[in-house]
Amino acid sequence: MKQRTVSFRLAAAVLVLxxxxxxxxxxxxxxxxxxxxIPGFAPGAAGQDDQANAQxxxxxxxxxxxxxxxxxxxxxxxxxxxxxxxxxxxxxTLEELTAAMAAVSTMRGSPDEExxxxxxxxxxxxxxxxxxxxxxxxxxxxxxxxLAALLGNSPGEVVALAxxxxxxxxxxxxxxxxxxxxxxxxxxxxxIDNENAADTLVSVMLQYHHNQxxxxxxxxxxxxxxxxxxxxxxxxxxxxxxxITELRAGDGTSDTINAADMNTVLTAQAYVxxxxxxxxxxxxxxxxxxxxxxxxxxxxxxxDGQPTITAPNPITPxxxxxxxxxxxxxxxxxxxxxxxxxxxxxxxxxxxxxxxxVIK
Numbered sequence: 001m002k003q004r005t006v007s008f009r010l011a012a013a014v015l016v017l018x019x020x021x022x023x024x025x026x027x028x029x030x031x032x033x034x035x036x037x038i039p040g041f042a043p044g045a046a047g048q049d050d051q052a053n054a055q056x057x058x059x060x061x062x063x064x065x066x067x068x069x070x071x072x073x074x075x076x077x078x079x080x081x082x083x084x085x086x087x088x089x090x091x092x093t094l095e096e097l098t099a100a101m102a103a104v105s106t107m108r109g110s111p112d113e114e115x116x117x118x119x120x121x122x123x124x125x126x127x128x129x130x131x132x133x134x135x136x137x138x139x140x141x142x143x144x145x146x147l148a149a150l151l152g153n154s155p156g157e158v159v160a161l162a163x164x165x166x167x168x169x170x171x172x173x174x175x176x177x178x179x180x181x182x183x184x185x186x187x188x189x190x191x192i193d194n195e196n197a198a199d200t201l202v203s204v205m206l207q208y209h210h211n212q213x214x215x216x217x218x219x220x221x222x223x224x225x226x227x228x229x230x231x232x233x234x235x236x237x238x239x240x241x242x243x244i245t246e247l248r249a250g251d252g253t254s255d256t257i258n259a260a261d262m263n264t265v266l267t268a269q270a271y272v273x274x275x276x277x278x279x280x281x282x283x284x285x286x287x288x289x290x291x292x293x294x295x296x297x298x299x300x301x302x303x304d305g306q307p308t309i310t311a312p313n314p315i316t317p318x319x320x321x322x323x324x325x326x327x328x329x330x331x332x333x334x335x336x337x338x339x340x341x342x343x344x345x346x347x348x349x350x351x352x353x354x355x356x357x358v359i360k
Contacts, residue, residue: 124178148197152204162240235345243353
């Protein structure tokens with residue numbers, strides 16, 4: 001009955017889940033004749049044959065190994081490769097190397113168990129390398145964007161840390177036992193002062209929560225409770241990223257995340273979803289039809305005679321305000337709960353971000 005046409009992306013965000021850098025040219029390096037020249041790998045190959053490019057990077061970063069009890073065990077050539085990388089990297093090769101790392105991380109979700117396990121191991125090893133081997137002063141903007149894409153391909157781990165869980169306490173997450181909380185959060189801290197990197201992380205994580213909502217809501221036994229819980233989780237993730245951003249800004253960098261805009265967009269989208277799943281009252285829908293100086297708001301329409309709340313794609317902080325104006329006209333219990341749960345989620349996530357284990 002209801003129509004949904006919204007994207008979670010903020011207007012300025014650049015979704016690079018399957019990209020290795022932005023702009024693409026920033027990652028392009030000339031061919032080198034040393035151990036860092038990855039034969040056949042194109043750092044800026046997004047939009048070409050990404051899967052083949054990622055496989056090339058995977059073959060370079062994990063040339064041998066085997067799957068044992070669900071975990072990738074690197075072989076001798078792989079161990080030697082990483083020892084060489086650790087001993088001989090220099091600032092001129094890090095952009096190509098981190099582009100390869102980001103490309104491999106896109107394969108974590110491969111349906112092939114060996115590929116997924118190997119990609120997960122390389123992702124963990126890449127995080128360890130970036131934190132333990134490379135000083136912050138050597139991070140370039142392109143590196144930060146590459147590594148943000150890599151972190152974005154570990155959304156379950158980001159949500160876990162945002163919720164106060166630990167990657168070290170169980171085997172619930174692919175990186176559990178492979179990286180420490182401090183390593184993961186340190187890398188977040190190091191890259192998030194770059195605006196494109198921050199936009200990437202916000203975009204990817206909102207899309208992750210968007211997918212969760214679309215997957216769980218159609219079959220939810222208690223739609224209202226499910227929707228509120230999912231949006232509180234999304235707000236907690238956004239609060240976590242905001243908390244780490246401000247932690248980073250406190251050390252002399254710019255604040256790259258606008259928390260107010262982020263929460264406004266998230267709240268507006270929650271209203272749209274609440275309408276889609278029939279959770280708003282008739283009075284609330286009537287206010288959408290008549291509350292804009294006696295006429296309908298731009299997001300109100302009727303489909304087959306049924307009130308329908310739509311949203312643009314993408315929804316922006318500016319357009320989100322019209323939904324907030326609609327909210328002020330009513331005393332809808334579900335909208336009140338949405339407001340409260342998003343605020344609670346952001347507060348909890350922000351505290352966890354501020355308490356992140358960061359190696360400086």
